[in-house]
Amino acid sequence: MRTPALKLHFFLLYGIAGAYLPYAPVFLARDLGMPDWQIGWVTGSYGLAVLLAPPLMATLADRKVDGRLLMAGGYGLSALALVAFAGVTGFAPAVALAVAYGLVYTPMTPLLDGIVFSDMSRERAAGRSPPSYSALRVWGSFGFMAPAVGLFAVMHYGLMGGRAAIYAAALVSGLALACAPLLPKIVPEALGPGVPAAAAWAELRRPPTASLIGALVLLFAAISVFYAFYPRLVVEVGIDPAWVGLVTNVGVLAELPWMIFAAPLLRRFGVRALLLVGAASLAVRLVVLAALPGPATVVATQVLHGPAVLALYVLPPMILDHKAAPGFRNSVQGLYAGLCYGAARVVGAGAGGHAAEYGLAWAFALAGALAVAAALWLALAWRDPAAEAALRGPRA
Numbered sequence: 001m002r003t004p005a006l007k008l009h010f011f012l013l014y015g016i017a018g019a020y021l022p023y024a025p026v027f028l029a030r031d032l033g034m035p036d037w038q039i040g041w042v043t044g045s046y047g048l049a050v051l052l053a054p055p056l057m058a059t060l061a062d063r064k065v066d067g068r069l070l071m072a073g074g075y076g077l078s079a080l081a082l083v084a085f086a087g088v089t090g091f092a093p094a095v096a097l098a099v100a101y102g103l104v105y106t107p108m109t110p111l112l113d114g115i116v117f118s119d120m121s122r123e124r125a126a127g128r129s130p131p132s133y134s135a136l137r138v139w140g141s142f143g144f145m146a147p148a149v150g151l152f153a154v155m156h157y158g159l160m161g162g163r164a165a166i167y168a169a170a171l172v173s174g175l176a177l178a179c180a181p182l183l184p185k186i187v188p189e190a191l192g193p194g195v196p197a198a199a200a201w202a203e204l205r206r207p208p209t210a211s212l213i214g215a216l217v218l219l220f221a222a223i224s225v226f227y228a229f230y231p232r233l234v235v236e237v238g239i240d241p242a243w244v245g246l247v248t249n250v251g252v253l254a255e256l257p258w259m260i261f262a263a264p265l266l267r268r269f270g271v272r273a274l275l276l277v278g279a280a281s282l283a284v285r286l287v288v289l290a291a292l293p294g295p296a297t298v299v300a301t302q303v304l305h306g307p308a309v310l311a312l313y314v315l316p317p318m319i320l321d322h323k324a325a326p327g328f329r330n331s332v333q334g335l336y337a338g339l340c341y342g343a344a345r346v347v348g349a350g351a352g353g354h355a356a357e358y359g360l361a362w363a364f365a366l367a368g369a370l371a372v373a374a375a376l377w378l379a380l381a382w383r384d385p386a387a388e389a390a391l392r393g394p395r396a
Contacts (some may be wrong), residue, residue: 001123001130005182006116007139009071012176013108014140016078019147019169022248025231026241027162028094036232036360038091040353043228044346045095045102055197055334057107067115067330072180074111075173077104082170086163106341110317110333117321117329118186133318134262141259141309145252147172148245162241200331203323204339211382212319213339218374219279219312220340221348222286225367228349230289230298233360237295247298251305258306262314267392271315272383278311279375286368290361315391316340322390 028034028042057070081101088094116136123130147168154164204213231244239247258265265274285304288297317333324332348370356363 001119001128002182002184003131003136005179005184006112006119006136008179009112009176009183010136010138010140011143011146012172012179013112013143015143015146015172016105016169016176018144018245018252019151019165019172020082021227022148022231022245023151023162023165025228026235026244027166029232030235030241031162032089032094034091034094036229036356036363037353038094039232040228040349040351040356040363042091042094042098044224044349044353045098053103053107053338055200055331055338057111057334067111067186068180068183070111071108071115071183072177074104074108075177075180078108079170079173079177081105082166082173086166086170102342106337107334109341110337111330113317113321113333114330115183115186117317117333118326119184121326121329122186132263134259134314137314138256138259141252141255145249148249151245152242165245196328196331197335199328200324200335203320203328203332204335208382208384209320209323211377212316212384213336215275215279215374215377215382216312216316216336216340217344218370218377219282220344221351222282222367222370222374223308223312224345224348225352225363225370226282226286228352229356229360229363232356233289233293233364234298236360237293237298239295239298247302250299251302254303255306255309258310259314262310265310270388271319271391272378272388274307275311275315275378275382276375278307278309278315279371279378281306282308282311283368283371283375286364286371290364290368293361293364318391319384319387322387 025039025043028039029036034042057074060070078101081097081104085094085097085101088097116133120130120133147165151165151168203209230248234244234247235241281304285301285308288301316336320332320336321329348367352363352366355366
C-alpha cells in the first residue's frame with residue numbers, strides 16, 4: 001500500500017482548502033468590498049457544481065477510468081480556476097468562478113477516499129493490515145494548517161491582502177498535480193453501464209443510511225454558514241485579518257487528538273455516540289458565537305472543532321464504505337458529497353448570507369438551529385447495528 005503517497009495527497013488536497021476557505025470571505029469583503037449577502041452566495045455557490053461533479057467523477061472512477069488521471073485533472077483545473085478567481089472584481093464573475101472551482105476541486109475528496117478505501121480493501125484481501133482511515137486522514141489536518149503560517153507573514157506586513165491566499169491555493173494545486181503519479185492505481189470492479197450510480201443511490205435511500213444522510217445534510221448546511229462567516233466574525237470582533245488563518249488553525253489543532261485517536265475512540269464509544277458528540281459540539285459552538293460574540297469566545301469555541309470534524313468528515317465516509325460493494329465504492333462517496341458538500345452548502349451558506357444582512361449573530365443563530373435539529377434527528381431516528389459492529393471491530 002502506498003501509504004506515504006496517500007498521506008501526501010491528503011496533506012496537499014486539504015492544503016488547498018486551508019489556503020482558500022479561511023481567507024476567501026476576507027478577500028471578498030476586504031479586497032473587493034462585497035456585502036454579506038453576496039459573500040454568502042459566492043462561498044455557497046460552488047455547491048451548485050458539487051451537486052453534479054462528485055457523483056459524475058466517482059461514477060467514472062467506478063467505470064475503470066484511472067482515479068489518478070481524474071485527480072490530476074482536478075488539481076490542474078483547480079489551479080487555473082483559482083488564478084482566475086484571484087483576479088475577479090465583481091459579484092457575477094466571482095459566482096461563476098466559484099462554481100467553476102467547485103466543479104473541479106470538490107470531486108477530489110470522494111475520489112481520494114475511493115482510492116484509499118479500494119487500496120485498503122486490496123491490502124486486506126492479500127492478508128495484510130492497512131493503516132486506519134483516520135491515520136491517513138489526519139494528514140489532511142496538517143495540510144489545512146500549513147498555508148496559514150506563510151500567509152500570516154504576507155498579510156501582517158502588508159505585502160498583499162486576501163488575494164495572496166487564493167494564489168497560495170493555486171500554488172498548492174500545481175504541486176499536487178506534479179505528485180499525482182505517486183497515487184496507487186486502482187482497477188475498479190465495474191457492474192455494468194449505469195449500474196454504479198444506481199446501486200449507490202439505492203444504498204443512500206435504504207434505511208438506516210437515509211436517516212444518517214438526512215441528519216448530515218442539516219449538519220453540513222450549518223457548518224457551511226460557519227465556514228462562510230467565521231472569518232468575517234473574527235475580523236468584526238476586532239482581530240486583525242492577518243490572524244484569520246492562525247485563529248482558524250486553533251480549531252484544526254483541536255481536531256488532531258480526535259483524528260489520531262479515532263480508532264480507539266470508535267472501539268470504546270461506537271459510531272452513534274461519536275456522531276452525537278460531534279453534532280452537539282457544533283450546535284454549542286454556533287449558539288455561543290451567536291449569543292456571545294467576542295475575541296475570547298471566537299478563539300475559545302475552536303476547541304469544539306475536533307468532534308465536529310470527526311462526525312462530519314471522518315465517520316460518514318467510513319460508514320458509507322462499509323455499505324458499498326467494490327463496484328460502486330467511488331459512486332457512493334460521490335453521491336454523498338453531492339448531497340452534503342453540494343446541496344447543503346448552497347442552501348446553508350445562501351440562507352446564512354441573507355441572515356447576516358441583519359447581523360452576523362443571526363447567521364450563526366440559524367446555523368445553530370440547524371445543528372440542534374440534526375443532533376435531535378440522530379438521537380431519535382438513527383441507529384445502525386451493522387455499521388457499529390463493522391467499525392468497532394479490529395479491521396476498522
